[in-house]
Amino acid sequence: MTMTINTDYFWMPFTANRQFKAQPRLVEHAKGMYYTSTDGRQILDGTAGLWCVNAGHAHPRITEAISKQAASLDFAPPFQMSHPLAFKAAEDLAAMAPDGLNRVFFCNSGSEAVDTALKMALAYHRMRGDSLRTRLIGRERGYHGVGFGGIAVGGIAGNRKHFGPTLPGVDHLRHPLDISKNAFSHGLPEHGAALADEFEQRLLALHDPTTIAALIIEPVQGSAGVILPPKGYLEKLRAVCDKYGILLIFDEVITGFGRLGTAFAADYFSIKPDMICCAKGLTNASVPMGAVIAKQEIYDTFMQAAPADSIEFYHGYTYSAHPLACAAAIASLSVYKDEKLFERATKLAPYFETAAHKLRRLPHVKDIRNLGLICGIELEPRPGKPIARAYEVFTQCFWQKNVLIRTTGDIIALSPPLIINEEQIDMLFASIADVLRTLD
Numbered sequence: 001m002t003m004t005i006n007t008d009y010f011w012m013p014f015t016a017n018r019q020f021k022a023q024p025r026l027v028e029h030a031k032g033m034y035y036t037s038t039d040g041r042q043i044l045d046g047t048a049g050l051w052c053v054n055a056g057h058a059h060p061r062i063t064e065a066i067s068k069q070a071a072s073l074d075f076a077p078p079f080q081m082s083h084p085l086a087f088k089a090a091e092d093l094a095a096m097a098p099d100g101l102n103r104v105f106f107c108n109s110g111s112e113a114v115d116t117a118l119k120m121a122l123a124y125h126r127m128r129g130d131s132l133r134t135r136l137i138g139r140e141r142g143y144h145g146v147g148f149g150g151i152a153v154g155g156i157a158g159n160r161k162h163f164g165p166t167l168p169g170v171d172h173l174r175h176p177l178d179i180s181k182n183a184f185s186h187g188l189p190e191h192g193a194a195l196a197d198e199f200e201q202r203l204l205a206l207h208d209p210t211t212i213a214a215l216i217i218e219p220v221q222g223s224a225g226v227i228l229p230p231k232g233y234l235e236k237l238r239a240v241c242d243k244y245g246i247l248l249i250f251d252e253v254i255t256g257f258g259r260l261g262t263a264f265a266a267d268y269f270s271i272k273p274d275m276i277c278c279a280k281g282l283t284n285a286s287v288p289m290g291a292v293i294a295k296q297e298i299y300d301t302f303m304q305a306a307p308a309d310s311i312e313f314y315h316g317y318t319y320s321a322h323p324l325a326c327a328a329a330i331a332s333l334s335v336y337k338d339e340k341l342f343e344r345a346t347k348l349a350p351y352f353e354t355a356a357h358k359l360r361r362l363p364h365v366k367d368i369r370n371l372g373l374i375c376g377i378e379l380e381p382r383p384g385k386p387i388a389r390a391y392e393v394f395t396q397c398f399w400q401k402n403v404l405i406r407t408t409g410d411i412i413a414l415s416p417p418l419i420i421n422e423e424q425i426d427m428l429f430a431s432i433a434d435v436l437r438t439l440d
């Protein structure tokens with residue numbers, strides 16, 4: 001350890017603080033595919049940090065862009081003022097987004113992107129004179145960050161139960177995970193598209209479609225354990241939104257920037273949402289940044305509804321379009337393009353899939369799910385001790401195998417940087433396999 005640390009003061013997020021502080025897992029450097037732990041080990045990063053370091057750690061072009069920017073313009077006020085890189089970052093992001101989604105609102109995180117998109121949806125309908133549309137629909141086991149809007153539309157019980165009531169007028173679709181029918185699917189599951197029908201038949205019938213402002217979903221549910229949309233499912237949701245004038249928001253905080261081998265999941269599925277929320281890979285996670293990419297008609301509606309000299313959207317953050325974040329985003333997007341990292345993810349995906357499914361017959365493995373460079377390995381929980389088994393896989397991988405994985409509940413979720421190679425993929429899955437073989 002390079003310095004003595006006192007762990008008393010930092011209240012850690014989404015962490016079992018007392019358990020962690022008894023044996024801290026600390027990293028102090030990162031480069032490419034590896035972290036260096038404070039005890040000097042090279043740790044293979046199987047999670048791209050937290051689904052975010054898609055181009056690998058400390059990419060020289062990104063670090064250089066940030067340090068140059070810090071020396072040249074550290075901050076510019078974002079309200080009634082701006083700086084050139086804000087416009088360039090927005091232009092580059094719009095160029096990468098699906099056609100027609102080309103107006104970019106910057107914030108600092110995925111949570112803020114979600115709350116921004118929800119507010120934008122509500123205000124959009126109001127500005128069109130359709131002020132009855134005040135309801136928002138999310139999905140069970142959806143994760144949309146930790147703002148009050150995000151937890152209201154989110155569907156992870158543990159993230160909501162201490163904080164309610166949240167927003168009124170919110171309802172949820174069921175999630176489409178059905179292991180009884182789809183266990184060990186390679187790629188998209190065959191069964192379950194009919195679950196999308198309940199959007200129209202149950203929720204819209206119950207609430208009246210004219211009261212619904214927006215449906216927000218992750219195209220692939222990440223944080224709750226890699227839940228993939230069954231074939232045909234997303235198409236149905238898009239069609240119902242179109243039929244009733246409901247905005248469809250894709251929360252692409254995880255799926256954005258190459259995770260599925262395309263810039264966005266919207267491209268992968270050829271389904272165009274009305275708004276995309278993104279963050280994480282936008283700056284390769286080097287500086288916090290989030291964004292909502294809205295279709296032009298939404299922006300135009302705001303512009304037309306307000307007098308020319310008035311603020312059209314009463315929303316924004318001190319650090320919206322922060323110069324360091326803009327520099328990092330511009331550099332990251334160009335690294336993704338120049339190094340063809342999304343294409344690389346597409347090429348690696350079959351190898352990753354095969355390596356993942358080799359774990360099928362190992363002890364405790366209940367399901368394996370994969371798409372692009374995402375994989376979920378669901379374990380049978382220990383009787384009466386949910387989470388314990390997967391957590392042990394995580395800690396053993398870290399301490400004994402020098403591999404960083406992530407677990408959520410009893411599910412191992414893998415999402416390596418897109419620069420991973422075949423040997424590293426083998427190492428990642430072999431480490432998990434070794435641990436599973438020895439675990440009770």
Ligand SMILES: Cc1ncc(COP(=O)(O)O)c(C=O)c1O
Binds near residue numbers: 111112114145222280
């Ligand atoms: C789909 C999705 N939305 C929103 C968020 C929240 O992002 P942040 O932690 O940057 O607020 C996350 C974070 O993992 C996410 O996966």
